[in-house]
Amino acid sequence: MNVADFYTFAWRHATRVPEPLLRAVFTAVADVTWLRRGKAVRRMESNYARVRPELDEAAVRRLSRSGMRSYMRYFREAFTLQGVTPDQLRARVRVEGYDEHVRPVIADGGAVSLALGHLGNWDLAGAYGSQNLAGVLTVAERLKPAELFDEFVRFRNALGIEVLPLGGGDVLGALVRGAKEGGRLIPLLSDRDLTSTGVEVDLAGHRARVAAGPALLALEAGVPVSAVGIWYERLHGARRRAAGTPWGIVIHFFPPLPEPDAARPRDEQVRLLTQGWVDQLSRTLVAHTQDWHMLQRVFVADLGPARQRASGGATG
Template identity: 80%
Template sequence: MDVAAVHTFAWRNATKIPEPLLRGLFTAVADVTWLRHGKSVRRMEDNYARVRPDLDAAAVRRLSRAGMRSYMRYFREAFTLQGVTPEGLRARVRVEGYDEHVRPVVDGGGAASLALGHLGNWDLAGAYGSQYLASVLTVAERLKPDALFEEFVRFRGSLGIEVLALGNGDVLGSLIRSAKEGSRLIPLLCDRDLTSTGIEVDLVGHRARVAAGPALLGLEADIPVHAVGINYERLHGARRRAAGTPWGIVITFYPPLPVPDAGLPRDERVRLLTQGWVDQLSRTIVEHTHDWHMLQRVFVADLGPARPRTTRGRETG
């Protein structure tokens, strides 16, 4: 299967399909995938069981069905996001904590390093942010084939999101320079270690490896670090009609993390900041577990033999 061609076709044609029909199609795909109980679904359930020890196996299985529906909802929305009107975009998003914790910095000409998880719809959040909050710059893992990545970058660019490719030169240096330009949000997906150079942390009572990017950027650029949680919520009444869909998202900006003592070793400062945003993001993961689209290994116990780790180099998120 030509994955790039499939994604390109979806991005260019999904908006032509009536939303209720498309919603039913992606729900059916989610349910069939869940019923097949393949490797990805089993990994999702293993991750869910770790962060929700209060649930028995049957409850985790039910939760994974909601998780697959949430995951497929993300894809459906991503493929049609370019067709959403400004009014529809505003209706789909509710923001908490931005005015208190981030707006004063951005309005004052500063930037913020944002630690995101694979939660809710981060593309929708980025599109909203670029339109209504501040310029958005992020980093993405280079997808294969190259044609797919190029289409992906064009897609995010159409939403107003600037993308740097992980592995293309000094990404951290580019982020630092952009942060110093000011009035910019820099969200980094970082709840799993993409480059084998992550930081080991405690995630809801279990050791996990996550990306060092948000902490490194915060320290090197001297900007605040915030966790940002994203979860779905049901829409009703006028807001649902304006959104054109029964689902919206809530973007929660957590308070800025305290900067670790400058006298500590650099690696320790990175570790402390990273554990800080993980603790914040864990609240959203536990409260909205089915919106955590984590179908890969993230916990140390699932990763096999230990791999070399460092907080230096090109790791960004």
């Protein structure tokens, strides 16, 4: 069974397995992966150490165990998300900042550019948003094999999330058109530069490269931009019973960033807006590090020589 077949099988059959058994299986997978301490786990620990410099090596190692459990929790939930009822979905999600910062824009027929990190369960957040807040339009990285990417798109479409493939034509233009139609949340996973043409920023005191998409969309479409932090929280009592699971998520909408001076060069405006949402998102990365599922290189000091030269030779 290849990867695409496995994902397809899991999405079709995981909902038939009792959740306590699924939790036990995915926790065991997380712990075995953590104990083996392969390349992905070591990268997670390196990233965690940069955003949490006060922790010693042993503390980072313990934190990465929680991180792998959080990461496997995301996959377990993803495989069963299509079987979650609307009432269970609402019980699993708690929202902060939406009424203050986003609802007025949506109610006025506008759209919002949202910068996300690989935090918590962004698919659960997207499903909740599409059913309870506003239409959700996003971009997804093309995965290999193509069949796997197609499965991910079908999965997210089934949750009510409209997905554009990264590299599939004029993606920015399609996002701008969607934003100008209004009534949409446009969340973009942006804490990693997939194009090698991203923006270099200060992330928790270290130079890092992130995606320019949220800022470019805001400037091109004339919509506000801000970060969204997502993290897990334990559920108790009536809410846990209604959710049908011991874990839920918090979706925290940060305030929209001030518009940069239009007289500045466009690349400077992009840099200022990008640094702004990175500063917002950093608060969640520090406070809920174990829910940052970043198993790839983000920081300039960890990039290859070619990428470092593209960043001006900066070091973390």
